[in-house]
Amino acid sequence: MVSTSQPIPSTDPSTQSEKVSDRPMIAIVDFGSQYSELIARRIRETQVYSEVMPYYTSAEEIAKFRPRGIILSGGPNSVYAPNAPHCDPGIWDLGIPILGVCYGMQLMVQQLGGRVEQADRGEYGKASLTIDDPTDLLTNVDDGAVMWMSHGDSVLEMPAGFTVLAHTANTPCAAIANPERNFYGVQFHPEVVHSIGGKALIRNFVYHICECEPTWTTESFIEESIREIRSQVGEKRVLLALSGGVDSSTLAFLLHRAIGDRLTCMFIDQGFMRKGEPERLVKLFKEQFHIPVEYINASDRFLNLMEGIIEPERKRKLIGYEFIKVFEEESRRLGPFDYLAQGTLYPDVIESADTNIDPATGKRIAVKIKSHHNVGGLPPDLRFVLVEPLRKLFKDEVRKVGTVLGLPAEIVKRQPFPGPGLAIRIIGEITPERLEMLRDADLILRQEINRSGMYNELWQAFAVLLPTVRSVGVMGDARTYAHPVVLRFVTSEDGMTADWAKVPYELIGTIANRIVNEVPGINRVVMDVTSKPPGTIEWE
Structure with missing residues (x-):
């Protein structure tokens, strides 16, 4: 795929925001937690769709998605700290079930009239949960179950209408509820694997409290995607940069099923692939899958570019820029193409969107460790409309789609391989x-x-x-x-x-x-x- 540190902007306004679907969904309001994506994945494991939204998303905007439930994520701040992120108080009046997790629970308590203060003793790591009320949220969660804690603040006084569902040795209000308004909070992180019973808690919220149906299946995604691709593309041609990884290969299979030979795959060999991989990939797609692939051998060009280059980030950027140049030249030769298919995944959407931008300062919350392998984007005069059917999926979901579409195990289960390949x-x-x-x-x-x-x-x-x-x-x-x-x-x-x-x-x-x-x-x-x-x- 042609990837950038930011998604390539599309000329088609309809692709700028996700379409609101009739399928049940859970909205996850992100307060900067390292686990927000994990919450979304845990929801999807119940076969219910979920989306992550920045904490400053208005109640009105959230309501447009017609969520069956809202989860307020954890976060690194104290609710009383200066510039601590707060959600729109209007969400409490939407009539939608809400689950606050860690910081999300503390924010719920604070905004609804309770009291949160720094605890005498913080709680980090594993803690045994004593259940006071096993109904609703904690059904099928064993008394004494170990949960993963990570908090320095604690709830000292609950808002009116709330009761305690569970406690730990150091946290009197480890799980709370206002059943009349369908508001729930947990001081621990049920989404992490260390929390025994966490998955059961999430299923209780999704199925019993939010009354969702398990409609987010691999088969339904494929059927819906094929309809959307055909509707978007019509009779026009689509170009896909094929890497041989599970994302671009799954996308190639999905597009080929939707539009047949109006798909052209371009495989650019930059010379940094593993032994025999380029030849095997092209043969596989052409002879076994019968999907058109244009093989571009640019290995000498990239190798010459790397002469004398030592610094890792410079390697990545030079390879990315050169990849875009080769792609531009070859797409003009093979074209014209109206559409460019990208294997953008949901984590890419989250990380490149403004969910990690502080609106007060305009600064990015996350720290950049290293750039993506193709940096810089397409030239402004090379215009495509993007086709990104995988942008709703996590990696494990892409593997499931690939399996159902018939990709061989050697591709579906292929371990991640960096874009710059052996160069890094x-x-x-x-x-x-x-x-x-x-x-x-x-x-x-x-x-x-x-x-x-x-x-x-x-x-x-x-x-x-x-x-x-x-x-x-x-x-x-x-x-x-x-x-x-x-x-x-x-x-x-x-x-x-x-x-x-x-x-x-x-x-x-x-x-x-x-x-x-x-x-x-x-x-x-x-x-x-x-x-x-x-x-x-x-x-x-």
Whole structure:
């Protein structure tokens, strides 16, 4: 896909906002929580649609979406702190069930006349929940269930009409309710995996309190998307930049089912793919899937561009800018095209929208760690109308769509691969020789991970080359002075946080032995055991 640090603006006004659907949905009001996306995913796991909205969205605007329920997220602030984010008080008069989570609960209490103050003792991590009222919100949540806490403030006085549903040793009001108005609050985070019973609580809110039906299914999404694509595109042609990843491949299958051969896929080989991947991808799409693919070999062009480039962010930006140039040239040659298909996902929409902009200061709340792989956007004179049918989906939902559409497991379950490819897995300058070393080492790693049956248990498994480092070794009674390669194995749910994977020593030993014996120029193998945070998954 052609991606930017911000979504490419469309010339079609109808794509500027989501259409209001008749399907049941839950609105999530985001106060800057790191878990807001996770709340949305947990709602969708109940087969009910959800959307994240910035905290300053007006009650009138929220009501336009006709939500069956509203969830107020957690957040890093105190409700009494200067410039603390507050929601529109009008939401309390919408007649819609509301669940406040952590900061969201404290805000509910404060705005409805209760009292919140800094607790004598904060509560962080796991806490045992004592249930005082097991009905409604806490049905099927076991007494003593462990919940994940993260708060320094506590509710000291509840608003009129509220009762306590549960408490912990340090928090007298761990869960509260006003059943008459359908207002609920929890001081813990039911959306995180550490909260035992959290999923049951969410299901209670979605099904029993909000009375939603499970209509958000993979099959219904595909049917609806095909109708929308056909309605938007008509008889015109669509161009898609194919990367071979699950997002663009799923999008290609979906578009091809909707419009057939009026779809053209363009695969730009920048020379930083893994061994044999470009050839295998093009053959797969053309011969097995019968989807038209234009193969553009621009590897020499990108490699020349990288000469002397060391700094990681500059690598990413140069590759992104050059990708856009190649795309522009080739789309003009193959065109004309009225529509450009992008594999934009819902996290991209959330992160690039103004949900993370403070309206009071205009400053971005989130800190940028690194830019996306294609930075800068399309040239202003190259105008497309965007087709983005995946923009409502999370990654796991895209995989489900791909499976139903018939994508093979090797694509659907493909581990994430960075847009700049191996260019950011070579620390320092990129040369043809270094690329070949890393490709060979990477191939060995993937072969052995597949043989072990662990591929699908890992979020990512890859090798990193350190060509600026040399170490002494001995091979065949001769001294060597060659490079190390780093093995990186991580587990994760969504890539936002990750832990290094405890891969069996025997597997690590097999990989290391093969690499030093089969890859010239490498004489040492080490392993990265850093989690995210404090590290990142990729090295650059």
